[in-house]
Amino acid sequence: MAAEVYYQAIGTLQSHSYLNNLNHHQKHQNNLVTLVSRDFISSNGLSTRRSNCTGQRNCSVIRSLASQTSVVDPVLSPSRSNAGDTYKKSNEAALILIRHGESLWNEKNLFTGCVDVPLSKKGIDEAIEAGKRISSIPVDVIFTSALIRAQMTAMLAMTQHRRGKVPIMMHNESEQARSWSQVFSEDTKKxxxxxxxxxxxxxxxxxxxxxxxxxxxxxxxxxxxVHEWRRSYDIPPPNGESLEMCAERAVAYFRDQIEPQLLSGKNVMISAHGNSLRSIIMYLDKLTSQEVISLELSTGIPMLYIFKEGRFIRRGSPIGPSEAGVYAYTRRLALYKQKLDNMFQ
Incomplete structure (x- = not known):
């Protein structure tokens, strides 16, 4: 079923002529996006378990099976506990956060949550525009949620990147999936x-x-x-998650799997959702529970952080690839943009 949703989403792209006309949006070169379908339920080992939440409410909480293999290749991302032994702190790294573009249920004003709904036509446009804004910012690894709207946003955004690298979904959900999706060319890997x-x-x-x-x-x-369900920090909707519960899983994953990548000097993009990103921003900016509930994130608008000397520095949202201010933030970004400019002169 999830695979069918994925192909329906690709059909949505084709129906608006975006996959067939991506070269119209690309000034420098045609980037091929590798889209690999999969069964989201079995591949991510999701299960539902009853638990008691704040206020003694019974909530259905999504949890990972204990036997589930981590979706992160241990070579790419060691655990936080030994990250200090494995890596030296890099001078700096870029962290890009993007809330997915508008979905078909956003368009219809429906509560979406964990229902796997693809982007609307407007959402596709937003994802492409987001890609233009970050087209001169380095990206070494991309993290997305397991939901199609976040994955579509990441893939479409990367079609606009000037470096021209191909984003490829990693399949570590089983030995067979890992074996069948191997890339055997070192040049292609690069x-x-x-x-x-x-x-x-x-x-x-x-x-x-x-x-x-x-x-x-x-x-x-x-x-x-309804406002209490949507905007309070610790009160969940009936049989759902509160923002506090969402933050518990999202921030733990960020600390364990994403932060070590930044510590190693890799530039990271995260394509996710309003509440999971609010949770991460709460951690990055050290916001209180009262401050985070008033935080609003627009669909398809990238936000840039610089990770430097163990600290996260917010740099706002890039306006476009020619915006001087973004690249003045750090010498490293300025040099990267200059290199791209020289490549495509």
Whole structure:
């Protein structure tokens, strides 16, 4: 079923002539995107377990099976516990955060949560525009959620990158999947960017609100009750996740799997969701629970951080590849952009 949704999403791209006309959006070269379908449920080892949440509410919490192999290649990303022994701290690295473009259910004003819905036509445009904004910022590894709208956003954004590397989905869910998806050319590997999908970066699970119209839900339960479910930090919707619960899994994954990449000097892009990204930003900017609930993230707008000397420095959203201010933030980014300029003169 999830694989069918994936192909439906690709059909959405084709119906708007985006896959057939991507070269129209590319000034420098035609980037091929490798899209590999898979069964999201079995590949990510999702299970549902009942647990008690804040306020003694019973919530259905998505958890990883204990036997599930990590989706991150241990060679690429050692655990946080031994990261200090493995890596020296790099001078700096770029961290790009992108909330996925508008989905078909965003367009219909429906609660989406963990339902796997593809991008709308507007969302496709937003993803391509996001790619233009970061087209001169280095990307070495991409992390996405297990949901198609975040993966589509990452893939479409990278079609605009001036470096021309090909993003490739990593399949470490089983020995067979890992074996069948191997790349045997070292030259090809150097021209590829690993894309690692993880359910821990999924949107907050909205429980019994998923699929409901937001306005009709407010009319039924009252605006104050719906606002409390959506914007409080520790109160979940019926049988769903609170932001606190979402933050617990998203931040733990960031610390264990993504931060070591930055520590090693790799430039990282994360394509995820409003609540999982709010959770990560809460960690990066040291926000309180009251500050994070008022944080709004627009769809398809990239946000840039610089990881330097163990600290995260927010640099806002790049306006475009020619914006001088973004590349003045660090000498490393400025040199990277100059190298690209020289390559494509």
């Amino acid at each position: 021209q590829s960017i690993p894309v690692i999908a993880s359910w821990q970066l999924n949107e907050r699970m909205y429980g019994e609100l998923q699929g409901l119209n937001k306005q009709e839900t407010a009319d039924r339960y009252g605006k104050e009750q």
